[in-house]
Amino acid sequence: HVDEPETLVLATDGRQAGQSIQWAGESDRLITGSADQTIRIWDLPTGKELFQFRHREPCRAVKLSAGERFLAATTDAFIESPPGIHVYNFAENVEDQSATPVISWTAPKGRITRVFWTDCNRKLITSHDYGIVRRWDVETGQMLQETQVHEDAIQDMQMSPDETHVITASLDKTARVVDIETFQVLKTYKTGRFVQSAAMSPLFDHVVLGGGQDASQVTTTAAQAGGFEARFFHKIFQEEFGRVRGHFGPINTVAFHPSGRSFTTGGEDGYVRVHHLDMDYFTTKFF
Amino acid sequence: EGEHLKAMARKMAIEKKKEESERAAYEAEQLQAQMKAQAQRAHELAEEKRRREEALRRESERIQREMEEREQEELRAHLGARNIKVKEGEKLEKTAVIKDLMSERIKEQQELERRMARHARNMDHLERARREEEAPFLETAWKE
Amino acid sequence: GDDMGIKSDDDDVKEEDVQTQSGFGSCLVIQNLPKVPEEKYEKLMNVVRTIASKLGDVRDNGVFMPVDEATKISKGFAFVELARKEEVDAALLDERFAQGYQLDKNHRLTLCRFDDFDKYAKVPDEYVPLEPAPYKQPENLHSWLADKQGRDQYVIRHGDNTGVCWNDGKRGRADVAYQREYWTESFVQWSPQGTMIATMHRQGMAVWGGPTFTRLNRFAHPNVRLVDFSPNEKYILSYTSHEPATARDSFHVLINIFDVRAGKLLRKFEGPVDEYAVGSSAGPAGALKWPVFKWAGGRDDLYFARLGRGKISIFECPHMGLLGKESLKMDGVQDFEWSPSEPLLAAYSAEHGNQPARIVVIKVPERIELRQKNMLNVSDVKLYWHPQGTYLAVKVEAWTKTKKSTTTSFQIFCVKDKDVPLEVFELKNNKERVLNFAWEPKGHRFAVVHGDGPRPSISFFTMRDDKGRLGVRELKVLESRSCNAICWSPQGRNIVLAGLKNLNGQLEFFSVDEMETMATAEHFMATDVEWDPTGRYVATVVSHVQQMENGVNIWSFGGRLLYSSQRDKLYQFSWRPRPPSLLPPEKEAEIAKNLKQYTKRYDEEDEQLLMQADADVLQERQRGLDDWKSYMESRRNYAALQLDF
Structure with a gap:
């Protein structure tokens, strides 16, 4: 588990709106998902960019698994692509980082606004447009459960x-x-x-x-x-x-x-x- | 001859000394006069400054007094508006008066609220009593 | 007992008809779907969703695929709710579905309207002889008047839900008396005395009443747009306008008049819209202004009338024929209003040629002119009857000599006084714009909102002095108020000055008896102010015209906020009106005299009630706390597992 530091850091890549951020390591790294179709890993406190995952769609939610061995990220629908969920290995050492996801799968239409690892990293839960939350099997990408909990888009989801x-x-x-x-x-x-x-x-x-x-x-x-x-x-x-x-x-x-x-x-x-x-x-x- | 020269020399020396002492005396006198004038000027300046300060002080005192008077007047007006009598010449303490006025205001507000509550209760009870008494009439009207 | 001629036909098949059609107009049925077991349900559901999305804009949660309860196998059809009714029509014409949609080789999907589907599904397989409906004792339509706690009701329509609530100002809450989804397709309307409520449907209107809001009657008027009850609830008028058959024709108006109790259509009025949109009945661009027909006041619903070109047509109840077989001729007549208390009408004819503008008060059915007044250079006239019919105020705007500006004056006809004396009065500055005029509902005072700036003034006047002598006297001017609406309490004495909509919902609760402000407050973005019928409470409403914060605040008459209730998509709020009291005046006086005795008892009751209410709240909180604790307890192992991981 990562304790959030008491300083507040503002990251901007100067191009497109950042959509979500995630602390990593001993708060010395930061992961951002951005509408500029990238997910980036940053070094703190220098602010230097360490790594970039490129997508052809705007990226939105990012979340590290417990233990920080995996990174889950979501992308929006764009031109031909439906919304997607991607799971990467998250390397301890950035030199070993791979840009290829371990598994990717698509979700029904609508933005995927937040993602969380649950059930001992075996499942993901995601929040969506149309007020839907879904549960996914991480290994197969299969949808396990889908429930409408709101009447309109879920903009944010935070864990207790x-x-x-x-x-x-x-x-x-x-x-x-x-x-x-x-x-x-x-x-x-x-x-x-x-x-x-x-x-x-x-x-x-x-x-x-x-x-x-x-x-x-x-x-x-x-x-x-x-x-x-x-x-x-x-x-x-x-x-x-x-x-x-x-x-x-x-x-x-x-x-x-x-x-x-x-x-x-x-x-x-x-x-x-x-x-x-x-x-x-x-x-x-x-x- | 030698005597004469000596005498001359002495005389000149004396003369010179005299001149010097005279000059010194004159210079001393000049200096003294200068110092005196300086002192005089300094004194005048100080006096001037004192006067200015005095005037300033008096002005600010006057302003202060006027403000106080105005404040007193205002306070009196406030109190007067609430029919509170103030003795002639009595000095009013601003914070105390404001506190009084505030509590007065709060009291009035509370009084208004109490009155409203009473009024509301009366209205409600009147309406209920009317409905209670109207019930049998409604009943017969419905049966018809 | 008397059943008021209302049929007990609730077991009638048609009832279902009205119900389903009331809410499912935008609903489609996809038939011939595969019948799948539970495991495949989700997958099929996703397929159905995809298909549905091709049909149009599917509402949230708008796809429903029924499952057989016993076998858990889907029933082979699905309901799709689209955002708009038009889309259903479009979908049914969609080429891709016209010949059926080939899902796989065994399933060709077909579409139909939900309403049709339902109609066919309801046809019994065998003929079952109708059992005679058992006679039902009609519910007492006055029961709501006798609430033990003296509460009143309001109806609130939000989202798809319409609910009637008891306003419990004392405990600061609303108790639901009745609620129903899709009760109406457009709006609801209380009858003028609150006995019943009308709902609108594609086939017509229905009226409901009694403690459980059972349906009392139905009136067929396809696509009804507007309705209007007669003041004593005997008749109901309904209105639609119809597209012209050819481009050259104008819109066609249809107005039906029904007997409320018998449900019988009594008369139809039909014609091109320009025949009806005359004078004050004409809105902008030649539209019709409702109500077209105006009802005469009084204890009986005797007459109603409408404006024609150069005439007023008065109709007589119950045969609905033209009174005296002839309209009331009146050259250039622009507007008329009935007195709220008797068959007396005031009419205004515009100036034309040598004829001056004319205001006349006429007694019906005799057609006697009680009083008239001629005026020149008139630019506009508005008629304001006192709610008790004691006065008629006529606001007259007249051109100045240069014809560049107007001055405003008021001609007040004192109708109940001998020979109908006329009081004329002007504001101190008669060039000032007059924004509003309102009579005190009971009493002799009125309020005028005037001023040219953004913060107008409100002036109060009285028609009589202490000794009851006639004469307009100014009582008080409230200057510079951010106010665009004035609302008198129905009992008079108190008034709410409100700055609605773009004035942010500023409220001033003002006592006209004491001439003092009781409270100032704000209901942010409020759009409406409505007094309850007894003058004890005020509701302020933020309706759906505002995007956010939709809801109702209930205040005491003096401006104390009692409770607020948030309702998203709040379309309508209206208090249930009350009929005039049946109490004889001597009884009223007796109650007022002996109020102390009642008060003692009511105080005790109130105390009990409040104590109980407090206890209830605490108990509710405790329950919430306990529930949460037990939830957390039940999840403790899970949480521990996560933590260890």
Whole structure:
């Protein structure tokens, strides 16, 4: 298991939007999946590019297996290619890295937005457009299970610390907690806005949701109209108990600090905001 | 002859000494005058500065006083608007008054809320009583 | 008991018809699919999905392939729900499917409309003689009026769901009284006294009522677009317009009038749209403005009327014939409105030639002119009846001498006073734009919104002084408000000033009795404000015209937020109206006098209720907590395994 470091690194290749990132090693390497049709491995802290996996489609989600021996990556549908899932060997030493996947397979239409290794690296679970989550056998690429847990695209999926459930963020204006073994929806958080990202506190039974109006429509209304606050819900009671303002564009991503004492939001407005939760948050009993 | 020369020399020496001492005295006098003038100027400058500062101080005091007066007036106006009597010449403490006014405001707000709650309760109860009493009429109307 | 002439025909086969067609218009059936066991189900499902995607825009989760419960083998057909009805029509004409779609050598797939499929599937294999429907005691249509806690209902339509809820302001929640998916195909409409609710379907409308919302009647009007009840719910009007047969023809209007109880069609009105879109009934581009027919006020539904060219045609109930066999001739008539309380109509004829503009109040059926008023240089006129029929306010915009601007004045007819005196009044600045006018529903006051800037003023006036003498007097001006809507409480006394839509949902709850602001608040992006029929609660709504945050906030009359409920794709919210009270006035007075006695009892009840509500919430939370704990417990081994790995 990798502990996320307490520094915040912003990586850009200057060309196309990065879609997802993943820490590797002792936080000395970073893997990015990008719309420029590459997956890259970077050296930290020099920021030097170490390796590049090239695809003919935009790359989206990347995830290392437990133990970091394999890398799972997803690609979007592009011209003739359907959406794809690719598994690579992940070499300890970058000189030994191969650009050829161990196995690749295709998925039904719609973006594959996030991927996770589960069940002792034997299976992958993925989140998709149309609100679908799927389970795959890593060795055969066979689809094992498919469940629609949302009414619209799942934009983000984050794993609980104990890896028993995920939180999904969807354009159906809700976030949900889903059991990873049964894909049963355990909790639903209604926001009335597009949810782009959702994170679970490692400290309390709290979740934080970020999102807002569709980015393409933001300019048409007042900044306030987008509802660009990060919103705190009680994980079990599904009730909202707080909002944190700051962004003037939709929030695209939220993440808790591993300590649960602060959280970070990345917005369409181009800002990354690190929010330190004040004393009240830790002392107040919200319900 | 030698005597005369000696005397001359002495005289000249004396003369020279005298001149020197006179010059020294004059120079000393000049210096003293200069120093005196300097001192005088310094004094004048200091005086000028003091006066300016004094004026400034007085001005700021005046402003301060005016502000205070205005503040007092405002506070009085605020209190007056709430029908609170203030004794003539009584000095009002700003923070205290603001605190008072705030608590007053809160009290009013609470009072309004209480009134609203009472009003709401009355409206609700009246409506319920009317419905309760209307029920038999409805019943007969329905049977018809 | 009296069954109000409503047939108990719920066992009728046609019922199914109405139900299925109500929601599945955009549904197709793919037939002749292979019948596969459970293991192959997913695979076939993927094939079906692929085929379905060629047919059109498939709705999320829009493919359903039924499985035989016993054998777990699929039944050989699948339902496909497309995004739009038009796509179904297109799909049925699709060349690739016209001759059947060859899936493999044994399976040639065919398509049909779900509604047709259902119709055929419902045809019984053998003829079964109809059993006579057992007589059912009709449900009490007034039961909702006698709620023990004195609550009121509202209907809320969101997504495919329509629900009727009890508003429980005290406990800050809504309790569902009835809900149903695909209850209506377009909208729902309460009858004016709330006795029933009308739903719209392809074949016509249906009305529902009683504690469980059983269907009371159906009215055939294919593709009905709009409906309108008579004030006392005896009749219902429905409207459609039809495409012209040839390009030269204009749109064709069809309006049906039914007897609500008997379900009988009483009369049809048909004709080209320009015959109906006259004066104030004409919208932009010659469209028709609803309602075309306006109902006379009063305790009986006696008359209804519509505007014609130079005439008003009044029809008489129940035979629906033209009153006195002749329309009311009125040159240049542009608009008319009935008094809400009696058969009295006010009409406005525009100025033309030497004829001045004219406003006239006419008593029906006698056709007696009670009062008239002539005016010159009139540019526009609007008629505002007081909801109790005591006054008629006429807003007159007249051209100035230069004809470059207009001034506004109000002519107020005091209809209930002897000889119908006329009060004329203007704002201090009569050149100012008047944005809105609203009578206090009970009482003698009115509010005017005026001003040319972005923040208008609201002025309150009264028609009478303390001694009841007539005369317009200004009471108060509220300046510079970000307000584009004013909503009086149905009981009067209180008003909500709202800045809706682009004004971000600013709300000011104002007491006109005390002339003080009770509260200011915001319901961000609110699109509508609606008072409950008793004036105790206010609902503010963000409807689907806004992309986000759809939902309802319920406030006390004084602006305290009681609860909010989020509903995505919120299409409609409306309080259930109430009929006028049956209480005799002396009884009302008695209640008001003895209110203390009631209050004591109600206070106790309320306390009990709130305590119970608190306990319920706590219990619910505890249950949530327990459930979560047991879930985590059940997953402990799995988590440990992951951790060890």
